[in-house]
Amino acid sequence: MSTKPTAITDWGRYSELGVTDEGSARSAIVAWGLAHRAMALYAGGPEPVIRRGKKQWQAFAAEATVPELRRALGGILFENHLQARRSDQTTPIGAPIAPVVRYSSLAVTDTSGLEAATKLVAATYYRRPGEFAYQAWEFVNATYFGAELPWPLITWGLTAHGGCLGYTASAADRSRPPRIQLHPSLLGGTEKENPWGISPGMLGAAFAFDTIVHEAIHVSVDYRLGGATGESSHNCAEWIAEVNRLAPLLGLVLFQAGSNRVRRVAVPDAPLTKRGKVQTKPVRQSDATLNGRPAGFDLVARFPRAVRLTLGQRDYYRRNALPFEHALQAGDVGTKAAERF
Numbered sequence: 001m002s003t004k005p006t007a008i009t010d011w012g013r014y015s016e017l018g019v020t021d022e023g024s025a026r027s028a029i030v031a032w033g034l035a036h037r038a039m040a041l042y043a044g045g046p047e048p049v050i051r052r053g054k055k056q057w058q059a060f061a062a063e064a065t066v067p068e069l070r071r072a073l074g075g076i077l078f079e080n081h082l083q084a085r086r087s088d089q090t091t092p093i094g095a096p097i098a099p100v101v102r103y104s105s106l107a108v109t110d111t112s113g114l115e116a117a118t119k120l121v122a123a124t125y126y127r128r129p130g131e132f133a134y135q136a137w138e139f140v141n142a143t144y145f146g147a148e149l150p151w152p153l154i155t156w157g158l159t160a161h162g163g164c165l166g167y168t169a170s171a172a173d174r175s176r177p178p179r180i181q182l183h184p185s186l187l188g189g190t191e192k193e194n195p196w197g198i199s200p201g202m203l204g205a206a207f208a209f210d211t212i213v214h215e216a217i218h219v220s221v222d223y224r225l226g227g228a229t230g231e232s233s234h235n236c237a238e239w240i241a242e243v244n245r246l247a248p249l250l251g252l253v254l255f256q257a258g259s260n261r262v263r264r265v266a267v268p269d270a271p272l273t274k275r276g277k278v279q280t281k282p283v284r285q286s287d288a289t290l291n292g293r294p295a296g297f298d299l300v301a302r303f304p305r306a307v308r309l310t311l312g313q314r315d316y317y318r319r320n321a322l323p324f325e326h327a328l329q330a331g332d333v334g335t336k337a338a339e340r341f
């Protein structure tokens with residue numbers, strides 16, 4: 001059994017490869033063995049884990065059973081993964097592992113087709129809702145954000161805690177673009193109940209559009225404005241500034257966003273203190289106003305939906321008359337697929 005490299009056996013646990021072509025598997029293993037040796041020589045680093053000559057690799061490949069070949073190929077994938085990690089660091093890697101490296105990971109370096117790729121994926125897997133979300137995103141980005149937002153991956157599915165209409169995951173260091181998840185119930189149609197207690201007649205393209213606007217503001221705060229610096233992603237100067245910039249653009253001229261702060265207010269009908277002062281207590285209050293009157297902070301945190309609903313703009317949602325052509329124009333949410341959550 002001296003031809004059976006133990007390290008490769010150990011790596012077998014990483015492998016669930018359905019190797020069916022033994023010929024290719026054997027060639028790959030020989031190629032990997034040679035590459036591994038060359039790499040170790042080039043790098044001049046630590047002793048290679050497995051030292052074999054070409055003939056030994058050929059002998060191994062010739063004698064190995066199919067399960068052994070599978071395990072060995074698992075080792076190749078794992079080894080390439082390690083090489084990829086090492087190459088981020090300082091050890092020079094000769095990397096003559098071209099024959100198999102392309103299987104090791106999706107080492108995508110050309111992202112020029114990303115927008116088209118994500119739209120294709122969305123249209124393929126979500127059909128019209130998938131197309132709609134990107135059409136809405138393009139409109140929102142161009143119209144309200146000067147096309148400065150990074151391109152997101154937009155998916156449809158249950159959101160965190162189920163209670164959110166949408167959810168945006170940003171990378172704090174902006175090392176990758178954002179992901180936006182939209183709840184399928186936004187479009188209504190397929191479900192009698194929705195998790196938010198919103199009348200089913202409100203749901204649809206316009207309601208989903210407002211959710212996309214909301215998520216786009218999160219993206220803007222996180223990627224354009226350097227991140228939220230306040231108490232929360234909504235109760236922060238950046239969010240409030242964006243809401244106030246967008247409100248008139250969305251026709252919500254009566255709304256003024258403001259922060260949510262704790263302040264001391266007089267206790268009504270309370271006697272004066274021993275020192276003869278008015279009794280006060282701390283109260284959390286919103287600085288937001290609607291039509292000049294104080295408005296709850298939920299209008300800021302759930303902008304723009306909560307503002308529209310408070311203003312009684314139910315027809316806006318019922319009519320679904322969005323200012324751009326989109327895949328849900330006919331009010332059809334597309335495939336009524338049997339989705340199980």
Ligand SMILES: [Zn+2]
Pocket residue numbers: 214218233234301
């Ligand atoms: Zn939010």
